[in-house]
Amino acid sequence: MPRQSDGPVTVAQLTQYIKNLFAADSQLNSLRVSGEISNFKHHSSGHMYFTLKDAKASLRCVMFRSYNARLTFKPTQGMNVVVSGRISVYERDGQYQMYVENMLPEGVGSLFAAFEALKKRLAAEGLFAPEKKKQLPKLPARIGVVTSPTGAAIRDILTTLKRRFPQAEVLVMPVLVQGPDAPEQIAEAIEFLNNIDDVDVMIIGRGGGAIEELWAFNEEVVARAVYASDIPVVSAVGHETDFTIADFVADVRAATPTAAAEIVVPDQREIMQYLDGAKQRMAVKLAAKLEHDRRYLERLASSRVLTRPLERLEQYSQVLDNLSARLETRMQYLLQGCQSRVSVLEGKLTALSPEAVLARGFAICLDEKGNVVRDAALLNRDDLLKLRLQRGTVTARVEETDTEEVK
Numbered sequence: 001m002p003r004q005s006d007g008p009v010t011v012a013q014l015t016q017y018i019k020n021l022f023a024a025d026s027q028l029n030s031l032r033v034s035g036e037i038s039n040f041k042h043h044s045s046g047h048m049y050f051t052l053k054d055a056k057a058s059l060r061c062v063m064f065r066s067y068n069a070r071l072t073f074k075p076t077q078g079m080n081v082v083v084s085g086r087i088s089v090y091e092r093d094g095q096y097q098m099y100v101e102n103m104l105p106e107g108v109g110s111l112f113a114a115f116e117a118l119k120k121r122l123a124a125e126g127l128f129a130p131e132k133k134k135q136l137p138k139l140p141a142r143i144g145v146v147t148s149p150t151g152a153a154i155r156d157i158l159t160t161l162k163r164r165f166p167q168a169e170v171l172v173m174p175v176l177v178q179g180p181d182a183p184e185q186i187a188e189a190i191e192f193l194n195n196i197d198d199v200d201v202m203i204i205g206r207g208g209g210a211i212e213e214l215w216a217f218n219e220e221v222v223a224r225a226v227y228a229s230d231i232p233v234v235s236a237v238g239h240e241t242d243f244t245i246a247d248f249v250a251d252v253r254a255a256t257p258t259a260a261a262e263i264v265v266p267d268q269r270e271i272m273q274y275l276d277g278a279k280q281r282m283a284v285k286l287a288a289k290l291e292h293d294r295r296y297l298e299r300l301a302s303s304r305v306l307t308r309p310l311e312r313l314e315q316y317s318q319v320l321d322n323l324s325a326r327l328e329t330r331m332q333y334l335l336q337g338c339q340s341r342v343s344v345l346e347g348k349l350t351a352l353s354p355e356a357v358l359a360r361g362f363a364i365c366l367d368e369k370g371n372v373v374r375d376a377a378l379l380n381r382d383d384l385l386k387l388r389l390q391r392g393t394v395t396a397r398v399e400e401t402d403t404e405e406v407k
Contacts, residue, residue, distance in 0.1 A: 035053055059098055083100045158172075161264075203264060355390070
């Protein structure tokens with residue numbers, strides 16, 4: 001705030017200064033106040049405006065829509081309540097007021113504290129863990145219901161189940177849903193249903209009421225019975241704005257008993273509509289398949305393979321004859337080539353044969369042992385030799401040898 005020596009301050013500056021003082025006070029930023037509601041107005045914007053008063057003073061209050069949407073009861077004129085929030089200044093009117101963040105009917109503050117303490121402890125133990133939640137069956141054959149046999153909840157549940165899925169068998173476990181004996185009865189009924197064969201899913205709950213009336217479903221014995229159940233549990237306690245410990249432990253939380261019945265069973269009309277649609281789609285696809293196959297068979301029946309089955313065989317036979325003729329021609333050509341080469345080789349062999357040499361006037365000289373004599377130096381005087389001519393042989397005696405090399 002500007003110093004007075006600088007001149008007077010504006011109303012806005014003073015109001016802002018006072019508002020800052022409120023904001024700096026930690027006690028005014030978090031406090032609980034009890035009193036009677038008066039001048040209550042629930043504005044069309046959703047915000048609530050009222051005065052909280054007692055015998056000696058009054059306090060203007062506002063509770064914005066984002067906060068009052070969580071209320072589990074409807075505030076009314078003359079109701080004694082406990083509110084929590086902060087004190088600040090509404091600058092336009094220059095008045096301080098309380099900005100309410102939570103509201104409880106007076107007398108239930110201790111219950112709310114107990115609720116929060118148990119919720120925190122069970123959450124730490126993992127009873128609310130999402131991975132522990134069981135899946136609900138798609139088509140339950142037997143449904144267990146734990147609730148009062150005389151309340152509106154059981155009528156809503158049974159009516160909805162019969163309307164949506166009359167094929168399901170319903171086992172009702174009548175219990176007290178409020179009072180000191182209610183928690184034990186609810187826990188025992190849950191355990192009893194778990195010992196019955198073929199119970200597919202379970203609904204526990206009751207209709208709406210004050211927090212005291214719903215308190216049986218905030219007891220630890222009920223929470224642990226729900227957690228220990230092998231059967232999937234749907235909790236449906238009170239109205240949509242009511243939350244209990246059983247809701248957090250259950251596998252699924254339903255806003256109302258009617259909603260619970262709608263969750264656990266499908267609508268048979270929707271199933272029949274789906275099946276009718278599937279039947280029609282199947283008939284259309286089957287007809288299309290049959291038409292496709294019929295046309296395919298017609299194309300096969302009119303194909304040349306079936307109308308003139310020997311034509312292809314005749315064509316292949318002709319191709320085979322052509323290949324055979326070509327093979328025979330090729331073989332003859334190769335055979336002639338081989339014969340020509342054999343003739344040439346035969347001529348060469350004939351020219352080099354001993355008979356051809358003898359025919360040209362040469363003779364083969366053999367010693368007495370029949371060995372061919374190739375070197376005159378190996379012969380001695382008077383050695384006998386045989387000379388083989390082209391026709392006949394001649395015996396000769398060595399008179400003289402000449403070892404000069406023939407050039």
